[in-house]
Amino acid sequence: xSELTLIIIRIGFxxxxxxxxxxxxYSLRSDLFGPRLTQxxxxxxQSQRSRSAGxxxxxxxxxxxxxxxxxxxxxxxxxxxxxxxARRIVVTSGPKTGLExxxxxxGLTIGRSSGSGLQIKDDYTSGSHAKIVRWRDQWMVQDQGSxxxxxxxxxxxxxxxxxRVGSSIRIGTTTFELRR
Amino acid sequence: MTQAAPRDRAATGSxxxxxxxxxxxxxxxxxRVRVRNxxxxxxxxxxxLVIAWVVGGGAMVLVQLGALETVDLFPLQLAAILAVLTFxxxxxxxxxxxxxxxxxxxxxxxxxGIGIAMIYRxxxxxxxxxxxxxxxxxxxxxxxxxxxxxAAIVLVRNHRVLARYRFLAMAAAFVLLLxxxxxxxxxxxxxxxxxxxxxxxxxxxxxxxxxxxxxFFAGYLMTARDSLSVVGxxxxxxxxxxxxxxxxxxxxxxxxxxxxxxxxxxxxxLLYFGLFLVMIYVATGRRSWMVIGVGLVALGxxxxxxxxxxxxxxxxxxxxxxxxxVYNASGGSFQIVEGxxxxxxxxxxxxxxxxxxxxxxxxxNSDYIIPSLGEELxxxxxxxxxxxxxxxxxRGIRVGFQGPDDFTKLLSVGLAFVIGLQVFIVVGGVxxxxxxxxxxxxxxxxxxSSLLANWLIVALLLRLxxxxxxxxxx
Numbered sequence: 001x002s003e004l005t006l007i008i009i010r011i012g013f014x015x016x017x018x019x020x021x022x023x024x025x026y027s028l029r030s031d032l033f034g035p036r037l038t039q040x041x042x043x044x045x046q047s048q049r050s051r052s053a054g055x056x057x058x059x060x061x062x063x064x065x066x067x068x069x070x071x072x073x074x075x076x077x078x079x080x081x082x083x084x085x086a087r088r089i090v091v092t093s094g095p096k097t098g099l100e101x102x103x104x105x106x107g108l109t110i111g112r113s114s115g116s117g118l119q120i121k122d123d124y125t126s127g128s129h130a131k132i133v134r135w136r137d138q139w140m141v142q143d144q145g146s147x148x149x150x151x152x153x154x155x156x157x158x159x160x161x162x163x164r165v166g167s168s169i170r171i172g173t174t175t176f177e178l179r180r
Numbered sequence: 181m182t183q184a185a186p187r188d189r190a191a192t193g194s195x196x197x198x199x200x201x202x203x204x205x206x207x208x209x210x211x212r213v214r215v216r217n218x219x220x221x222x223x224x225x226x227x228x229l230v231i232a233w234v235v236g237g238g239a240m241v242l243v244q245l246g247a248l249e250t251v252d253l254f255p256l257q258l259a260a261i262l263a264v265l266t267f268x269x270x271x272x273x274x275x276x277x278x279x280x281x282x283x284x285x286x287x288x289x290x291x292x293g294i295g296i297a298m299i300y301r302x303x304x305x306x307x308x309x310x311x312x313x314x315x316x317x318x319x320x321x322x323x324x325x326x327x328x329x330x331a332a333i334v335l336v337r338n339h340r341v342l343a344r345y346r347f348l349a350m351a352a353a354f355v356l357l358l359x360x361x362x363x364x365x366x367x368x369x370x371x372x373x374x375x376x377x378x379x380x381x382x383x384x385x386x387x388x389x390x391x392x393x394x395x396f397f398a399g400y401l402m403t404a405r406d407s408l409s410v411v412g413x414x415x416x417x418x419x420x421x422x423x424x425x426x427x428x429x430x431x432x433x434x435x436x437x438x439x440x441x442x443x444x445x446x447x448x449x450l451l452y453f454g455l456f457l458v459m460i461y462v463a464t465g466r467r468s469w470m471v472i473g474v475g476l477v478a479l480g481x482x483x484x485x486x487x488x489x490x491x492x493x494x495x496x497x498x499x500x501x502x503x504x505x506v507y508n509a510s511g512g513s514f515q516i517v518e519g520x521x522x523x524x525x526x527x528x529x530x531x532x533x534x535x536x537x538x539x540x541x542x543x544x545n546s547d548y549i550i551p552s553l554g555e556e557l558x559x560x561x562x563x564x565x566x567x568x569x570x571x572x573x574x575r576g577i578r579v580g581f582q583g584p585d586d587f588t589k590l591l592s593v594g595l596a597f598v599i600g601l602q603v604f605i606v607v608g609g610v611x612x613x614x615x616x617x618x619x620x621x622x623x624x625x626x627x628x629s630s631l632l633a634n635w636l637i638v639a640l641l642l643r644l645x646x647x648x649x650x651x652x653x654x
Contacts, residue, residue: 006245010532013238014557017564020231020290024283024571027224 086139086165086178089132094174095122103178107133110171111144124148124172138162139178141169148172221282222274228286229270233263236293239533243301246534246556258319259296262289265326272330273642276337281579281645287572288623288638292322292631294565295624297533298545298552305539314545314626321628325635332639339643343587346399353392356385357435361442372445372618386439386448387620387633390455390598391640397456398590401463404428405586409464421468429469432456433476440480444490447605447617453477454601459594462580498615515542519551519610523562530558546626547618550610565624566607573600576641582648592644595637 089108091099101108101118108117111129120129126146133140142160143150151170152161163169169176240259244251266289273280300315310316336342342349360366360373367375367382375382401408408425436449443449457473484491490511497506497513501520506512518541526536538544538552545552554562576596583589599622606625609616620630 006532009242009245011529013242013533014529014560014564016231016235016238017557017561020228020235020286021564021567021571023231024228024287027228028283028571 085137086163086180088179089118090177090179092168092175092177094120094172096120096174100179103132103139105134107131120171120174122172122174125174129171130169132163133160135160135162138164146171219274219278221279222270225273225282225285226270228282229266229289232266232286232290232293235290236262236297239294239297240300242533243297243304244534246532247301247304248534255300255315258316259293259300261319261323262293262296262326265323265330269326269330269333269639272333276334277642277646279646279648280642281575283571283575284638284641284645287568287575288635291565291568291572291623294553295549295621295626296322298538298549298556298624299626301534301556302539302545302552304534305537317628318626318631321631324628325632328632329635329639332636333643336640336643339591339640339647340585340587342395342591343399343402346396349392349399350396353389353396356389356392357439357443359385373443374445374448384627384629386443386445387629388636390451391595391633391636393452394455394459394591394594394598397459398587398594400428401459401590402586405463408460408469409466421466421472426472429456429460429472429476433480437480437484440484440491441488444488445618446484446491446494446615447609447619450477450605450617451598451601451619455594455598458597458601459590462593463586463590494615494617498612501612515548516610516612516616518542519548520612522551523554523611526555526558528559530554530556530561532556546620547606548610549621549625550607553624566603569600569603569622573597573603575645579641579645579648583644584647588644588647592641595641595644599634599637 087103089101089103091097104117109128109131110116110118110120110125111127112119112121112125113127116128126144126148128144129146130144130150131142133142139162140160141150141152141157141163143157148171149156151157152163153167154170163178165178165180167177169178236259237256240256241251244255266285269285273285296315296318299318300313303309303313303315308314359376362376365376365378366373367377369375374384374386376385377383408421408428433453436453439445439449439452453473453476457470460469460473461467481491485495486492493511497511497516500506501513501516503513507514507517522536522538522541525531530536533556536552536555538548538555541548541551550562550565553565557564573596576592576599580589580593580596583592602619602622605614605617605619606621608614609619620627622630622634
């Protein structure tokens with residue numbers, strides 16, 4: 001066998017070795033760049049949304065709608081945009097940052113006492129601090145006579161105040177936001 | 181999968197109904213993802229496996245072309261045992277672990293195949309044939325290791341059962357560690373008492389002990405992580421654990437020091453301690469454990485340097501490797517320097533398989549298989565091999581990242597890390613980054629016990645990755 005052939009085979013073997021590695025890395029691409037949702041998962045995200053929206057009749061999930069706001073993760077929920085009633089409350093700062101709760105139809109009480117729907121244990125929160133209630137077609141936040149006050153978009157509120165999706169509510173060191 | 185995830189959400193003290201709904205949703209999600217088509221993963225695995233066979237077989241053929249200038253089919257047929265049994269393992273996965281990781285098996289197969297080819301190449305140079313040839317024994321051990329790995333994956337259907345046997349695992353690890361010290365069956369090879377031998381068959385029980393230790397550490401840390409993450413005083417900007425929680429790490433450290441003193445094996449004791457350190461760090465997320473651990477290693481290292489001659493010689497051979505006196509001394513740096521010369525001779529693309537002279541280095545087929553490969557495959561080939569290890573280790577850590585429970589997470593990180601650390605200690609040793617210690621290169625080096633232990637690790641990692649249902653790639 002000639003020298004040249006051997007060199008070509010040698011280089012070929014190294015190339016094969018690297019080809020193997022690149023094929024492995026290519027098949028791992030979703031691990032490196034985040035998963036691409038399959039059709040099944042998109043349907044899953046859709047049905048999860050319609051479930052959390054409380055509609056009993058499953059509206060047929062339009063694939064176009066799923067593609068338009070391609071969520072990167074399944075847990076990511078609708079972004080605040082446009083009108084509609086908020087369904088969830090999200091803690092955006094404070095000790096419980098990241099906490100998400102579904103807003104019950106009956107409203108949510110916030111305070112330090114263990115009977116509160118959302119319990120915040122810090123020195124600035126009163127036992128029964130505030131209440132989020134539904135009035136007509138919007139959510140209202142009502143201060144329950146707290147010591148340190150409830151703030152909506154930075155202003156202290158003393159009477160029931162409407163809260164829009166995305167506007168911030170601050171109680172003590174904790175900030176919330178309503179999300180759809 | 182429902183036990184860990186909703187904890188933070190449920191801990192809010194909100195109404196129980198909500199928690200129930202969240203749990204219900206997780207359960208339904210778990211059902212939904214089962215519908216996925218796992219055959220896709222297994223087909224990818226088969227495809228990669230075929231390439232791995234071609235890599236292994238190609239290396240064999242190249243060795244023959246380079247060293248013998250003909251193609252001899254008989255060794256190739258023997259090496260096909262690797263292909264047959266990895267295919268059997270693949271079939272077993274299709275039946276009992278359909279969603280196991282698709283990358284681990286092909287990568288391990290490729291490494292094993294390259295290893296056999298290199299050992300065969302050294303055999304040709306030394307004129308060894310039959311059972312004297314290390315490659316024959318390596319192929320036989322590959323067969324045994326793969327049969328045991330297949331048995332493990334078929335028998336261990338639920339790895340969480342292993343958590344129950346954590347103290348049995350601990351006892352097994354101690355027995356395995358003590359076996360080489362028993363008179364009659366213990367063997368001392370090159371100063372290290374890490375072998376047991378019955379007749380012609382020798383075995384390094386410490387290799388299996390690392391798996392037992394990983395199982396024990398995972399089971400123990402699963403229950404002890406809360407108390408171990410409690411912090412005490414703040415010192416130098418890091419919060420250190422309470423003094424009374426230092427017990428376990430000191431026990432493991434003492435065990436590793438005993439290995440160092442009585443078995444005279446630096447690498448193994450580093451490996452065990454590193455394994456515990458990483459697992460305790462993963463379990464608690466406290467950096468102070470790393471500080472304490474590195475401090476203990478430094479303390480032990482300094483003490484060993486001043487009290488034990490062989491440690492001192494190793495350090496000298498490492499620092500003054502190119503000193504003529506050290507080079508010529510018995511137990512000096514001859515091997516290190518020959519290995520480095522070999523790799524330098526290989527250059528970027530290598531001399532070609534079968535065309536270099538790696539056999540000039542002592543133990544060119546076991547401890548020094550990395551410089552042998554570096555000489556004949558060059559930097560390009562060695563980097564490819566290191567990439568294979570990176571992929572293998574990262575797959576294990578990936579399981580640790582996504583694992584459904586603490587035991588799975590800890591065990592997979594521990595098992596993956598032990599391979600990674602072993603590669604680091606070996607490659608670091610032969611390239612003179614750290615002092616040289618005699619550890620085997622996983623899957624590549626000649627040695628049955630190492631091969632058996634590493635294929636068992638692969639079987640366990642495959643089993644663990646199967647429990648990450650529906651959260652894998654592709």
